[in-house]
Amino acid sequence: MRKIQVQAIEEAVYELFLQANYSIEPGIEKAITEAVEQETSDAGRFVLKQLSENYRIARTEKMAICQDTGASMVFMDIGQEVYLEGELPETAVNRGVRRAYTEGFLRKSMVKDPLFDRTNTGDNTPAILYTRIVEGDRISLSVAAKGFGCENMSRTKMLVPGDGIDGVKDFILETIRIAGPNTCPPSLVGVGIGGTIDYAAMLSKRALLRPVGDTHPDARYAQLEQELLEKANQLGIGPGGYGGKMTALAVKIESYPTHIASIPVCVTMCCHASRHASRVL
Ligand code: SF4
Known part of the structure; x- marks a missing residue:
């Protein structure tokens, strides 16, 4: 012991x-900097530059x-x-x-x-x-x-096996679309799939602890995360909700075995300010 x-x-x-x-997590700051190059709208680029500047000031001045x-x-x-x-x-x-x-x-x-x-x-x-x-x-x-502006836009649903993977994709993208500007995009999208209704919610929170640039170890989920990210960035919500390409920085999925009758899904929406930190004692 x-x-x-x-x-x-x-x-x-x-x-x-x-x-x-x-x-902010260095990976998020890097993703925001890279997003400036990819963003198609002037307003979107302006928002992303402001976010970068905000991160820099917060870090150097020790402000929230x-x-x-x-x-x-x-x-x-x-x-x-x-x-x-x-x-x-x-x-x-x-x-x-x-x-x-x-x-x-x-x-x-x-x-x-x-x-x-x-x-x-x-x-x-x-x-x-x-x-x-x-x-x-x-x-x-x-x-x-x-943050709770984004938390308030999170949703959960008990899908059934007949809904299949397409039903899961539709629910996740619908959640991002309904959230619109209210999550202070570009968003980080945490998804929990499986377990029970409460376990899926917990998984969706754990998903958001992963570094923004990592790749899911299961190739099937890695592909699903990439597909959902690309589709989220075709919704047109854009940085700050002012329209544009960069609606989300990442979609992260955690899964768990579940009951034969169900596909529990929880989507936790998180703003660009996905503030987390870890340590081992
Ligand atoms: S950036 Fe996040 S924590 Fe801040 S107001 Fe927007 S949703 Fe809330």
Whole structure:
């Protein structure tokens, strides 16, 4: 067994949320720069250049990339040979979030209850925490600051086997089309397929943790991701929704076995500001 102090989780969560909010993933910055060359509309090129400049200022001045600094999502994979010493990991995660959002001057966006008490919790807690027990003696932490203009445009649907791959493609592209300018495009599109309705949603969030320029290890899904990206970029929504070619930077799919009666699909829409960061303890 390897002993890890829970305090180390708090420190990592604190630093990762600052990093995610100030410094966009290098692959996204590169994709935006390359998109300027590919964009066909003047307004679209202008938006993309503004986004590049915004990333540069945020990184160098240590300012939030966007005013909506998101809900704090944390994915924690705990090796089964890890012995955690200290308080509950969830307590440490929330303390890390609290410190990052308070000391880092990041907007606090969480309310106490979705229906009956929409008072701000004042520190962006509680985090949305997913934990998994995995092999090994390490803890893998990933955080995501998930904006909600785009989250509000996410959709899920229980398709049936008769809908087939074409039904899945149609639902994903329909979701991107309906979202229009509301996701602050160019978007990152996370797709979860399989499992149950809730598992597909979780997969769609994990899909967004992948680097923008990577290739799916399964050639069938790699091809599907590429096809959906090309079709998304024929919708004409364009950067900022002002029309143009670059509606999406990437479509990322994660899949899981499912029931014979169903094809659960969840599409999590994410803006260009797909802020995430990872560390292994
Ligand atoms: S959708 Fe993204 S870029 Fe747009 S306001 Fe929300 S967090 Fe910011």
